[in-house]
Amino acid sequence: MAPAPPAHARVSSDTAALQVALRALHLYGGGIDGVAGPRTRRAVRRLQRRRHLPVDGIAGPRTRRALGRRGRPRLGSRTMRSGHRGWDVAALQFLLRRRGCGPRSIDGGFGPGTAAAVRTCQRRRGLGVDGVAGPATLRALRSRGRRRSVASSPAAGTPVRFLxxxxxxxxDGFGMRGGRPHHGLDFPVPTGTPVGAGGVGVVRSAGYNAFGYGNLVIVGHRLGFESWYAHLSSVAVLPGQPVSGGVTIGRVGSTGRSTGPHLHFEVRRHGTPIDPLPLLLG
Ligand SMILES: [Zn+2]
Structure with missing residues (x-):
């Protein structure tokens, strides 16, 4: 196996928005880097304890609700313009910054600096320059060369399904288990059983995860979907690698917080775990 960065080195605009919200609540003192590292997880756990939520360090729907107006609305759920505030604006600012368009501060408030940054990026991407962040601008900000191949796959435009x-x-299914949320499905199979990618996508991260997932592969799919494969005994892919459905991404194991060999499989949409069962083919 080639060395891979740790799973928590993954960068996401939703994580950046989470950091902005946690910082505003004085729970987080780190940088807005979009990486769900130990400091971010600790801040989430602090929030969860304060609000008497299950303390798992994962910013699921209930935790996001606990952030109030800073935890909503979801990126892409509205056209953002001057005067808007919230989660989506923070995520937008982070995307703009990553594309080198500014703004100077990432604070979840759409002011003149953010409007100027939107115009800069729109100009560079050959879009209409209006300083308003609608679907086309967002698509351009989110897409990179490697993402485009996913978006233009034959399945694009159809509902997402997973092999x-x-x-x-x-x-074990999705939902509460022993008083704790279970964010995925468990498949009990012997160590070494090959694990196939759930669909066409790009490997976001592949490596050891210190938060209980053990050896973890995350595959990014179109429309904000991700599939997670945890507790692997070995990993067969590298970050950035395109995969198609069924390609072996690793082998079953019992690494991390696991009581025996099994695959823990999650599906996340825009960072939030959802029940994979209705999305599975066959
Ligand atoms: Zn599980």
């Missing part, structure tokens, strides 16, 4: 990562009955 089963392996053939096995499911022992």
């Amino acid at each position: 089963r990562p392996l053939r096995s009955p499911i022992t």
Whole structure:
């Protein structure tokens, strides 16, 4: 196996928006880097404790609700313009900054600096220059060369479905389990069983995750979907690698917080775990 960066080195605009919200609540003192590292997780746990939520360090829907107006609305749910505030504006500012368009501060408030940054990026991408962040601008900000191949796959425009990562009955489903949320499906199979990618996508991260997932592969798919494959004994892909459905991304194991060999499979949309079962083919 080639060395891979740790899974928490993954950069996401939703994580950046989360950091902005946590910082405003004086729970987080780190940088707005979009990486869900130990400081960010700690801040999430602090919030969860304060609000008497299950303390897992993951910013799921309930935790986001606890952020109030800073935890909404979701990026892409509205056209953003001057005067708007919230989660989506913070995520937009982070994307603009990553594309080198500014603004100077990432604070979740759409002011003149953000409007100027939007115009800069629109000009560079050959879009209409209006300083308003609608769907086309957002698409341009989110897409990079490697993402475009996913968006233009034959399945683009159809509802997202996932292949089963392996053939096995499911022992544990999505939802509460022993008073704690279970964010995925468990497939109990022997160590070494190959795990197939759920669909066409690009590997976002592949490596050891210190928060219980063990060896973890995350594949990014179109429309904000991700599939997560946890507790692997070995990893067979590298970050940035395009994959198609069924390609072996690793092998089943019991690394991380696991009581025996199984695959823990998650589907996330815009960072939020959702029940994969209705999305599975077959
Ligand atoms: Zn599980």
